[in-house]
Amino acid sequence: MEEDDRIAPRPDAGYDQRWRTFCGSRYKKTVLDSLLNGRRMVQVGSNGTALNDSMLRFLVERKLYYLSVSLDGMQEYHNRIRGMPMAFQRADIALKTLNALKRELRTPYPATCIKCVITDDNYDEIPMLLEYADKELNADHFSLSLESHSPFRHGFESANDLSDERLRRGSVICYPIDSIPGISAMLQKVLAYRRKSRIHVELAPAFNNTESFLQCMTNPAKFGVCNCRRPWTELTMLYDGEITSCLNYRIANVRELDYNVCMALKLPRHREFLTGFSAFHFHPACQGCCLGRHKKNIGAEAKEIA
Numbered sequence: 001m002e003e004d005d006r007i008a009p010r011p012d013a014g015y016d017q018r019w020r021t022f023c024g025s026r027y028k029k030t031v032l033d034s035l036l037n038g039r040r041m042v043q044v045g046s047n048g049t050a051l052n053d054s055m056l057r058f059l060v061e062r063k064l065y066y067l068s069v070s071l072d073g074m075q076e077y078h079n080r081i082r083g084m085p086m087a088f089q090r091a092d093i094a095l096k097t098l099n100a101l102k103r104e105l106r107t108p109y110p111a112t113c114i115k116c117v118i119t120d121d122n123y124d125e126i127p128m129l130l131e132y133a134d135k136e137l138n139a140d141h142f143s144l145s146l147e148s149h150s151p152f153r154h155g156f157e158s159a160n161d162l163s164d165e166r167l168r169r170g171s172v173i174c175y176p177i178d179s180i181p182g183i184s185a186m187l188q189k190v191l192a193y194r195r196k197s198r199i200h201v202e203l204a205p206a207f208n209n210t211e212s213f214l215q216c217m218t219n220p221a222k223f224g225v226c227n228c229r230r231p232w233t234e235l236t237m238l239y240d241g242e243i244t245s246c247l248n249y250r251i252a253n254v255r256e257l258d259y260n261v262c263m264a265l266k267l268p269r270h271r272e273f274l275t276g277f278s279a280f281h282f283h284p285a286c287q288g289c290c291l292g293r294h295k296k297n298i299g300a301e302a303k304e305i306a
């Protein structure tokens, strides 16, 4: 049996409510089938290029909860950034096919989201992309994120040790100062569109106000996440079977757990990580994470991990 098929989650273990999967062509229907059988709120993230008719019908018939598709801009820009001449067109066809299937099967599921990361060279396309997502793709949700990179949160390396200094490093990406007026003007257009349209527009990460969102672009160290429950409810599995927390702290390899991902929740290393994480008041490695609510870092002198 292929390894992917053995990873199907067991219905009795840990993750009862929410699963996030990062799909792609090779994601096995058997794994999704198992997740959807458990009536979980399953979310699939995709670039949309590998969502063929059969997979789309499967997702609609099985009432997948949420499908997010990443688009970096309009057709020419998106295809150039992705290095694929038809990437935008394929995602476009997939989403339109999905909408037709939803109408045919009279279901609102999956809800759809277009995700876009703001960069210093795509921001003038974003209002057009939003309108396209709303009117042409009939998306339910448009999520606009900040670019960020924290060595301990992204990438393919995990750390073994809670004292790893990467846990204390924040985002290493700052937007060029001269791009901020243009990005600010773009955000005003997006917010004005949000006020009059049905599509739900979200800025990620969440801040208390748009001003903080803009300030974070040039000074990410000023902001961060004070607490976040996700390490208690989510695990990540990397391409090589390494299971980590959302911050790349290594819990185990799936092969050591006989392919039962949920066993990782019961391991002492997982508990140790949660205890260490709770001891932090402020998490530099979370800076810019689109899943965390950000605040000004008034307590920058974070408590050290015990």
Ligand code: SF4
Pocket: 153, 225, 228, 229, 230, 231, 246, 247, 283, 285, 286, 289, 290, 291, 292, 293
């Ligand atoms: S903000 Fe939350 S989800 Fe994001 S890296 Fe930090 S703990 Fe994980």
